[in-house]
Amino acid sequence: MAIDSDPTVRAQELGEALRVLREEANLSVRTAGARIDASASKISRLENGKNAVAIDDVAALLAVYQVTGPRRRKLLDLAHEAEQRGWWQRNTLTFAERQETLMSLESRALAITSFEPIVVPGLLQTGEYTRAIMVESGIVDDQDVENRMITRLQRHSVLLRRQPPGLLAIIDELALRRVIGGRDVLRRQLEHLVEMAQRPNIAIRIVLNADRGHPGIDGGFLVIRRPEGTPVVFLANLTSSLFLEETAEIAQYEQVTRELLNHALDPAESLRYLGEQARRLDTGVPYEDHPRAADLD
Known part of the structure; x- marks a missing residue:
């Protein structure tokens, strides 16, 4: 599990991609969290790879950021693998x-x-x-x-x-x-x-x-x-x-x-x-x- 003390490379890669998407959508951490009924701290921790990844949260954020097609599938695949090391x-x-x-x-x-x-x-x-x-x-x-x-x-x-x-x-x-x-x-x-x-x-x-x-x-x-x-x-x-x-x-x-x-x-x-x-x-x-x-x- 991706936790504070030891985030995986995959979790950090996913988080960085979500941060870029949020900034491209001109949304603050607080606003993005409100759109999926989550706290700003939860979004921040997800973007930093420091939170256990919930697939539903990632899917909801991708919908907010209007990400579709192959890019969406790629990020959801990464979310499914986020806890794997190596x-x-x-x-x-x-x-x-x-x-x-x-x-x-x-x-x-x-x-x-x-x-x-x-x-x-x-x-x-x-x-x-x-x-x-x-x-x-x-x-x-x-x-x-x-x-x-x-x-x-x-x-x-x-x-x-x-x-x-x-x-x-x-x-x-x-x-x-x-x-x-x-x-x-x-x-x-x-x-x-x-x-x-x-x-x-x-x-x-x-x-x-x-x-x-x-x-x-x-x-x-x-x-x-x-x-x-x-x-x-x-x-x-x-x-x-x-x-x-x-x-x-x-x-x-x-x-x-x-x-x-x-x-x-x-x-x-x-x-x-x-x-x-x-x-x-x-x-x-x-x-x-x-x-x-x-x-x-």
Whole structure:
């Protein structure tokens, strides 16, 4: 059941959709509640995912907001599933729809931990780097590249607001050595990482390739810490997104995070590493001749 102390991702997603619909209808919380014989506090709690979801209430609100057809069916389906933990969003949803859930979680986050072994974390990508990933992958249609890039870049605004979440970005060195978009694009991306790391809410840690494995070898992930309830782990692949909410699963990813930090350069060393690699790309020094941790002092 979605309760105050631990709302589910589905309940919060439903609540956010209902809030948007109410605002589009130019109704206050009090007025919307009066229309379905409910208190303003009940509507507020429903919109925040903090109340057990009553299907009749959701159906009544959708009628008040004049929502019909597929959109109504989608939200009622979500209401029926609101108490379920864990959410596998498969390819029945578009890329933009899957990103909406992620962005909604990030917009409410207190802190975000990101681990990426393949590319620069999405929250820290430059526009040209993002575009190059999509174009060079060869699997995104040309007409969809710009739409996807805009959707992804909308995520960045959460880091620039007045009270942003903390971001810990742990990046495997191999992701930074993949020359996506060419040397100039990668150099500017590395310089952007250095610039973003100057912000008080952002820390970047680099895991060097020390000829050994590490606990993040199974793939990238996000751990999103919410002001209410347990953290949520986000995983993504080509056709689906997965939100994990079970305590035991979250604990495993938190353990992996601790182990990765044991392998990683400290924040100052990580910044020196990024700066050195950007300079090498700028001067044409072979990128393969990169320094080891001992050379960063």
